[in-house]
Amino acid sequence: xxxxxxxxxxxxxxxxxxxxxxxxxxxxxxxxxxxxxxxxxxxxxxxxxxxxxxxxxxxxxxxxxxxxxxxxxxxxxxxxxxxxxxxxxxxxxxxxxxxxxxxxxxxxxxxxxxxxxxxxxxxxxxxxxxxxxxxxxxxxxxxxxxxxxxxxxxxxxxxxxx
Numbered sequence: 816x817x818x819x820x821x822x823x824x825x826x827x828x829x830x831x832x833x834x835x836x837x838x839x840x841x842x843x844x845x846x847x848x849x850x851x852x853x854x855x856x857x858x859x860x861x862x863x864x865x866x867x868x869x870x871x872x873x874x875x876x877x878x879x880x881x882x883x884x885x886x887x888x889x890x891x892x893x894x895x896x897x898x899x900x901x902x903x904x905x906x907x908x909x910x911x912x913x914x915x916x917x918x919x920x921x922x923x924x925x926x927x928x929x930x931x932x933x934x935x936x937x938x939x940x941x942x943x944x945x946x947x948x949x950x951x952x953x954x955x956x957x958x959x960x961x962x963x964x965x966x967x968x969x970x971x972x973x974x975x976x977x
Contacts, residue, residue: 844876844945844949844951845876845877845951846875846876846881846943846951846952846975848881848882850943850951850952850975851873851875851881851882851952852882853974853975854873854882854943854952854954854971854972854974854975855883855884855954855971856974857970857971857973857977858871858954858956858967858968858971859871859886861966861970861971862886862956862963862967865959865966865967867958867959868886868887868888868889868959869886869889869893869897869956869957869958869959869963869964869967870883870886870889870893870894870896870897870958871883871884871886871897871955871956871967872897872898872901872954872955872956873901873943873952873954873955873971874898874901874902874905874952874953874954874955875951875952876905876950876951878901878902878905880898880901881952883897883898886958889958890957890958893957893958894957896935896939896955896957897939897955897956897957897958898955899933899934899935900935900940900955900957900964900968901940901952901954901955902934902940902953903934903936903940903955904941904942904953904954904955905942905950905952905953906934908950909942910938910940910941910942910965911935911936911937911938911939911940911941911955912937912938912939912961912965914934914936915937915938935957937961938961938965938968939955939956939957939964939965939967939968940953940954940955940956940968941953941955941965941968941969941971941972942972943971943972943975944972944975944976945975946975946976951975953972954971954972955968956968956971
C-alpha cells in the first residue's frame with residue numbers, strides 16, 4: 816500500500832511538472848476566433864484575385880457559425896448555401912463535393928441532403944484542420960461556380976496551417 820501511495824504521488828508530481836508547459840492552444844480541438852478570421856480573409860482574398868463575389872462561412876468544431884462575410888453584390892440566396900456547405904463539411908468531416916458523389920441516385924446515402932435541416936452536397940464546403948491534422952471546423956463558399964467555390968474554400972482551409 817505504501818508503494819502504491821509513493822507511485823501515486825510520483826505521478827501527480829510528474830503531471831504538475833508537465834502541465835504548465837501545455838497551453839490552451841495545444842489542447843483545443845476547436846477553431847479560434849483568430850483562426851476563423853484568418854480562414855475567412857484568405858478565402859476572400861482568393862475570391863478577389865479570381866474576380867468572384869461570394870459568401871464565405873466558417874463554422875467551429877460543433878458546426879456553429881464562427882465567422883461570415885457577404886462580399887458586396889454577392890447573391891442573397893448564397894448566404895444560406897455557404898453556411899450549409901460549411902455545416903455539411905463539418906457534420907460529415909469531408910469535402911461536400913466528395914459527399915455529393917455518394918448521394919447520387921443509387922448511391923449509398925442517396926437523399927441524405929434532406930436530413931439535418933438540409934445539407935449541401937455539392938462542392939464548396941471543406942473541413943478545416945489544425946497543424947496536428949485534427950478537424951477544428953469547416954468553411955463553406957457559395958456564389959461562384961462550384962469549381963470556384965471549392966478552390967476558394969481550399970485556400971481558406973489551408974490558411975490555418977500556414
